[in-house]
Amino acid sequence: MSSLQRCVKLYIKLAFQFYYTDFKINGQCNIPRKGAVLFVSNHQNGLIDPLVIGVSNKRDTHFLARAAVFKRPIYATLLTRLQMLPIYRIRDGFDSILLNNEIFERCVLLLKNQKAILIFPEGNHNLQRRVRPLSKGFTRIVMEMLNRYPERELYIVPVGVNYDKPTQFPSKVSVNYGRPLLANEYLNLSPRDAVKLLRTDVHSALTKLTTHIPLTLEYDEVESLLLDGQVDFLNPEVVNETIISKNFRTYDRKGEVMKKTLFRKRLLLINTWLPYILWRWGIRPKISEPEFIDTFRFALGISVVPLFYVFQSIAIAWIWNSTAAIIYLGFSIALAGIVSEVRFTSYRQRK
Template identity: 45%
Template sequence: MKSLWLHSVRLYIQIGMFFYYKKIIIKGKTNIPKTQPVLFLGNHQNALLDPLLIATQSGRFCYYLTRAAVFKKPLVSRLLKSLNMLPVYRVRDGWSTITKNNLIFNKSVQLLSNNNAITIFPEGSHNLVRRVRPLSKGFTRIILEFAEKFPDQTIYLIPVGFNYENIKEKGSRVSIYFGQPILSSSYNNLSTVEATNLLKQDVFEAMSKLTTQIPETNYEATLQQLQDLNVDFTNPEQVNACIDNGFENCVSKPNKASFIKILLQPLVYLILCVPVIIWRTLVKPKVDEEEFLSTFRFAICLTLVPLWVLVLCVILFYAFGLIIASIGFSIIILLMLVYIKS
């Protein structure tokens, strides 16, 4: 029953992603083992959309280590746990809660020993900056405990790079780079301190090659220069080469305006007037962290937009019959597809 639930949710989110993004580019998917234990380790820029992209594009059903704060409400907690999310406690949640992580880490080790996949964002928090931030050591603890309990097994550590064309906007492009596996067994013969430091270093370097890595020094100036050059942020190899070469021989993406999108926007917004108004007046003003803007917008697209389209079709059905309602539904879907994909 749970398998059916997970398949259904993944399919629904995949459809939502298809309508939300202009294009989703996947690189390195062949690097992901299909049946071995896998630990996905990605940079974390876009709140809930990062794990949702792994869930829908990796080909593996995953467990997700998620900050415990989102589990506070019983109904939400039950839903999240049904989607294989596991709460992880941080110092800000209170020192008394930190010991609860022991159970979560133990469970993670057991899941990996049974050839499951787990997603962790080792930066420890999300941030819109276009670089991999220093990694926390929580993920290394799972790896080292696994090595101690199951020395004959190997976890495939898959570094992941998320590259958003425009993090805050719908209808943009995103690329996901899955890197070459790093084998956990390579660190088995090292001391705890040596293994921890080397794991953090190796994973950091691998992740940095899979996403744009703008140095912290002069970050804003560098970002502005890249934007002025109109680089393709979904291609981290090109962008990082541009930075390394002092902004010489940088590859710019075609700068063409979509007149179709400009023409269709008023019509699409008119059709979806109720979800748009709810988003702009009730939801968006209450989003305190800008990293969550896309997450809440996607949630509106995933819930209110289909519901509103259904309401419109029901009105058409009772007013004009099944044929007109079917034609109306087809036109709405076609308009939204052309608007998003153009």
């Protein structure tokens, strides 16, 4: 990992402390410290998903992301420096699909060299709280790696990412690392049976690590009952038990707490008026996919907002004095911390 990547990771990790009111990490003990690892995760929330996984474990991880975000050269350069690799889909054109051969080849070499890769086997993102059917892309990487280097161990670590309000601010998130699967054990089966069983096992693991509303149930109805019951979406085990038992309970909203939170958010918006105007009337209306709302808002928060506070502090120092500027800057940081209930101990590991 380069110095740039370490600095970016540290900055994003710090920014998440202000962005989320709670950031829980469970099961880090399931991540092999060394050797080839393929992280496979559910995919709800655009480019936020790889970021929260990237900062929640110590492995130097490469990421597979859809090729569409690499279209502009400046984005492609930045994402490549951050160890992201483009993956092409049918909608990108048949000729583009052929480029996946090169990407898969790079993935095999990375795993051969004992690196870690993150892939989203659902093949797309969706805000629905369920694990969708898995594509064959990740199994292709696994089988190609094992067929070429059967003596090398490859661990598949399922990851469940859970948000309580993925399109709102502030929100909460938990990252759950499941027990690793030793991919080499699937070599005892025929290629067809190995791929089928691997997809089944990974899908089953993911449904336990994140909220999963089965296809057999009416999605909107079940989600509405879960929201009304104010379940803790950061604890998918309990939520999934609620779904299966259909023992939905409704609790009274904490009105006073909500009023205080709303007041603090409004005060923060007033203090961040220019970035908010840029977001509300410039960026937000242009986002066609709701799965990218959080991505662009977070990008704005870690780039424009700090600069805005610095420029306002400079203006205050010029108009009044440096003491007033320091007080304002401290107030702005404290206010952002209060709204997000920032805790520098919120990164915690659970078995």
